[in-house]
Structures are given as structure tokens and as C-alpha cells.
Amino acid sequence: MEFGTPLVGNGKKILLLGSGELGKEMVIEAQRMGIETVAVDRYDMAPAMHVAHRKYVVDMLNGSAIRAIIKRENPDAVIAEIEAIDTDALLDLEDQGVRVIPNANAVKTCMNRMQLRKLAAEKVGVPTTRYAFASDEEEARRACKEVGFPCLLKPEMSSSGHGHVLVKSEDEVEKGFRESVSHARGKSRTVIVEEYVKVDTELTVLTYRHMNNGSIETRTIEPIEHQRPSYYYVESWQPSTVSQEVIARSREYATRVVNELGGLGIFGVEIIVSGNRVLFSEVSPRPHDTGLVTLASQDISEFQIHVRAALGLPIPQVRVLTPAASHVILAQYETWAPSYLNVEKALSIPGVQVRFFGKPSTYDKRRMGVVLANGNDVNEARDKARKASSLILVK
Ligand SMILES: Nc1ncnc2c1ncn2[C@@H]1O[C@H](COP(=O)(O)OP(=O)(O)O)[C@@H](O)[C@H]1O
Ligand SMILES: [Mg+2]
Structure with missing residues (x-):
């Protein structure tokens, strides 16, 4: 691909569809490597826009808007940073040679x-919870009975726990089905009904596919462990505390699924550990929110790995340099131009750093930043991150 006079040294350019906190870190990492960056999102002042060379504010479900921007910018790689994008436009663009x-x-x-x-x-054959699909109340009743109670309903398309409904018995199915589909993204009325398992712990296996001596190689990184007292991300740490056997199985399942998905970049493979079962749950085709911890723990963060992989830059085996933890900083209510109180108290704890995303407004439980902490072991790192985040107030 040819383009005009490069703004920066090596003349490479990435364009991000979605400009949230994960995108912001990718833009920072890209700029450190001398790469030009363009941030796109549906609202102005989204986190990555604070640091990118250029920005566009458009509805990313509008295929013609995406096509126009990509044609105009002609980037070396288009990075899908969120789920809500017109994916058919991406398929077309890829057919036309866009990476x-x-x-x-x-x-x-x-x-x-x-x-x-x-x-x-079904295709790769990794273990998962029992499941069935349903597109109306009748099918939902059948699916729930087949899977067994309690079961968890999730809309076919949704993220961050939206539309997850726990159904405990047959008389809750209809209401549960209606509730679940009411939170779906798009028009689909299909839900997945999953066996509800007791979650002992959860892992994210960061798995990356990159060019190595002319061919694509897949590697996994020492898993991240995380806790979800509710449906949203609260805390993660690396390395994990699970057994070597669970780690080995998780890494194997992650490699197999990611190789089937193909392409270049990092993937966050979510694994649920329940008793002696190690279950593949889902995968993000991008850096993962639990992987924010890699900003403190790894020699190359998940964000830099994604950018390097996207542009065919080398990625030597990634190492975890220190035990570290990350804890979210959440808003409690709705406001514009929030301020953050007690940051100096958090920063006075040795080994603690903060990363505020710079979102222009808040709502209840909106993720506004994270605390990163390292320690001699993960318990110390988790304690510090938890303590520091509890000190900070979003007002
Ligand atoms: N079948 C299940 N049984 C018990 N808990 C589950 C099950 N599926 C998901 N969860 C819990 O809900 C969280 C969110 O589910 P997930 O499928 O990852 O949805 P999302 O796309 O919203 O992240 C998981 O991280 C896990 O804690
Ligand atoms: Mg998930």
C-alpha cells in the first residue's frame, strides 16, 4: 500500500474502530514505536482520541461511514476495538485488500x-458448559429443560453481561427469555441457554498470532486470573494461582480456538474453572480488559503485542517480569467532567500507578480508570490495588 509523506519515522499507520480505554493504550504503544494513529468512535473525546494523531466521530454501525474513512486514511491495519461495528463492511473491506x-x-x-x-x-471440540439455542418462548422452554436448571440465558449478541438472566425453574423461563432478548444488541431474538456452573475462578489466556520468519506463529502467555463478583470486570492479577495442569489445559484450548479464528493479533480467551472442569467460555478478538494488568506485569503489554502483530513487527517470547494486579475505578452516578479525589493518597502506596481513561462523562458503574500495582507476590499486589482503588472517589 502506498501513501503520502509519512508523519512519523517508519511510515506505518493504524486505524482503530472503537476508541475506548483499550484503544487508548494501543495508540500510546503505537506512538512509542513511531506509528501514526487514527481513532474512530461514536462520541467525541473518547479515551483513544486524547492521544491519537487524528480522530473521526461516526456511527460505526453505519458501513458507508466506515468505508469512507478507511478509504480516505488508507491505514496499514484496521483494528476492531469494540464489538458494535458493521462487520459486513469489514468483510467487504477485507475482500478489497484492507488488513x-x-x-x-x-x-x-x-x-x-x-x-x-x-x-x-462443535468444530474445534474444546470443553464448554452444556448449551442450547432458542429463538422463542417455546424453544426456550425446551432448551432450558434440555440443559437443566439453573441455567443462564444470554442474548446471541450483547457484551458486558447485558441480558444475562439466571433461570432457576420452568416457570421462570418465559419471563427470563423476554428479559434476556430485551437487552440484545440488534434485532436478533436468539439466546444461548447455558448450564449454570459454580465458578471457582476465571482465567484469561492472552494468545497471539504473529509473523515469525515469514509464517504465522501462535503463542500463549502465562494466564491472568480474575474475579467477577458481578457481571463486570473488577480485579485481575498475573501470574494466576491455579495448578500447572489447569494452566496447561487452558493454554491448549486457547491455542486451538484462536488458530481456528485465524488472522493476526492478540486474543483474550476466557476460561472458567469449575471443580475439575476447565471450560472454554468466550474469546475477545482484541486485547482484553482483564489484561490491563499487563501494563504492570509483562515486558511487552497486550496492547503493544496487538499493534506489533497487526503490522508484522517481531514479538519475542513475552515474559511476566513481576507479580501484578489491576483493580477498576468505577463511577457511582451520572455526571459530566468528573473529578477524582484522593489520587495522591493512592499514589503514596509503593508500587501503585493509576491509569485514568479520560472519559468525558460518567454513569453508575462506568469504568473510569484502573489502579495497577506490583508486589512480591500476587496477594500483595492485589491488596495494594484494592486499597488504592478504594481510596479514589469519582465526583
Ligand atoms: N455458564 C455460566 N455459569 C456460571 N457463570 C457464568 C456462565 N457463563 C458466564 N458466567 C459468568 O458471567 C461472566 C460474563 O459472561 P460472558 O459469557 O463472558 O459474557 P460477556 O460477553 O458479557 O463478558 C463470566 O465471566 C462468568 O463470570
Ligand atoms: Mg466475557
């Missing part, structure tokens, strides 16, 4: 729980 990261089909598959589950459980 979509990791690839357009992987982006489309991963945003759809039905397609992803079929790929992982």
Missing part, C-alpha cells in the same frame, strides 16, 4: 455467542 485485525470473520464470529460456541465446541 482487518485480527480478521473480519473472527470479529464477526466472536461477537455472536451462537457462532462462537459452535466453532469452539
Whole structure:
């Protein structure tokens, strides 16, 4: 691909569809490597826009808007940073020679729980919870009975726990089905009904596909462990505390699923550990929110790995340099131009750093930043991150 006089040394350019906190870190890492950056999102002043060379504010479900921007910018790689993108436009663009990261089909598959589950459980054959699909009340009743109670309903397309409904018995099915589909993204009325398992712990296996001596190689990183007292991300740490056997199985399942998805870049493979079962749950075809911890723990963060992989830059084996933890800083209510109180108290704890995303407004439970902490072991790191985040107030 040819383009005009490069703004920066090596003349490479990435364009991000989605400019949230994960995108912001990718832009920072890209700029450190001398790469030009363009940030796109549906609202102005989104986190990555604070640091990118240029920005566009458009509805990313509008295919013609995306096509126009990509044609105009002609980037070396288009990085899908969120799920809510017109994925058919990405497929077209890829057909025309645009490099979509990791690839357009992987982006489309991963945003759809039905397609992803079929790929992982039926095609690749990794273990998952028992599941069935349903598109109306009648099918939902059958699916729930087949899977067994309690079961968890999730819309085919949704993220961050939206529309997850726990159904405990047959008389809750209809209401649960209606509730779940009411939170779906798009028009689909299909839900996945999953066996509800007791979650002992959860892992994210960061898995990356990159060019190595002319061919694509897949590698996994020492898993991250995380806790979700509710449906949203609260805390993660690395290395994990699970057994070597669980780690080995998780890394194997992650490699197999990611190789089926293909393309270039990093993937966050979510694994649920329940008793002696190690279950593939889902995968993000991009850096993962639990992987924010890698900003403190690894020699190359998940964000830099994604950018390097996208542009074909080398990625030597990634190492975890220190035990570290990350804890979210959440808003409690709705406001514009929030301020952050007690940051100096948090920063006075040795080994603690903060990363505020710079979102222009808040709402209840909106993630506004994270605390990163390192320690001699993960318990110390977790204690410090938890303590520091509890000190900070969003007002
Ligand atoms: N079948 C299940 N049984 C018990 N808990 C589950 C199950 N599926 C998901 N969860 C819990 O809900 C969280 C969110 O589910 P997930 O499928 O990852 O949806 P999302 O796309 O919203 O992240 C998981 O991280 C896990 O803690
Ligand atoms: Mg998830």
C-alpha cells in the first residue's frame, strides 16, 4: 500500500474502530514505536482520541461511514476495538485488500455467542458448559429443560453481561427469555441457554498470532486470573494461582480456538474453572480488559503485542517480569467532567500507578480508570490495588 509523506519515522499507520480505554493504550504503544494513529468512535473525546494523531466521530454501525474513512486514511491495519461495528463492511473491506485485525470473520464470529460456541465446541471440540439455542418462548422452554436448571440465558449478541438472566425453574423461563432478548444488541431474538456452573475462578489466556520468519506463529502467555463478583470486570492479577495442569489445559484450548479464528493479533480467551472442569467460555478478538494488568506485569503489554502483530513487527517470547494486579475505578452516578479525589493518597502506596481513561462523562458503574500495582507476590499486589482503588472517589 502506498501513501503520502509519512508523519512519523517508519511510515506505518493504524486505524482503530472503537476508541475506548483499550484503544487508548494501543495508540500510546503505537506512538512509542513511531506509528501514526487514527481513532474512530461514536462520541467525541473518547479515551483513544486524547492521544491519537487524528480522530473521526461516526456511527460505526453505519458501513458507508466506515468505508469512507478507511478509504480516505488508507491505514496499514484496521483494528476492531469494540464489538458494535458493521462487520459486513469489514468483510467487504477485507475482500478489497484492507488488513482487518485480527480478521473480519473472527470479529464477526466472536461477537455472536451462537457462532462462537459452535466453532469452539462443535468444530474445534474444546470443553464448554452444556448449551442450547432458542429463538422463542417455546424453544426456550425446551432448551432450558434440555440443559437443566439453573441455567443462564444470554442474548446471541450483547457484551458486558447485558441480558444475562439466571433461570432457576420452568416457570421462570418465559419471563427470563423476554428479559434476556430485551437487552440484545440488534434485532436478533436468539439466546444461548447455558448450564449454570459454580465458578471457582476465571482465567484469561492472552494468545497471539504473529509473523515469525515469514509464517504465522501462535503463542500463549502465562494466564491472568480474575474475579467477577458481578457481571463486570473488577480485579485481575498475573501470574494466576491455579495448578500447572489447569494452566496447561487452558493454554491448549486457547491455542486451538484462536488458530481456528485465524488472522493476526492478540486474543483474550476466557476460561472458567469449575471443580475439575476447565471450560472454554468466550474469546475477545482484541486485547482484553482483564489484561490491563499487563501494563504492570509483562515486558511487552497486550496492547503493544496487538499493534506489533497487526503490522508484522517481531514479538519475542513475552515474559511476566513481576507479580501484578489491576483493580477498576468505577463511577457511582451520572455526571459530566468528573473529578477524582484522593489520587495522591493512592499514589503514596509503593508500587501503585493509576491509569485514568479520560472519559468525558460518567454513569453508575462506568469504568473510569484502573489502579495497577506490583508486589512480591500476587496477594500483595492485589491488596495494594484494592486499597488504592478504594481510596479514589469519582465526583
Ligand atoms: N455458564 C455460566 N455459569 C456460571 N457463570 C457464568 C456462565 N457463563 C458466564 N458466567 C459468568 O458471567 C461472566 C460474563 O459472561 P460472558 O459469557 O463472558 O459474557 P460477556 O460477553 O458479557 O463478558 C463470566 O465471566 C462468568 O463470570
Ligand atoms: Mg466475557
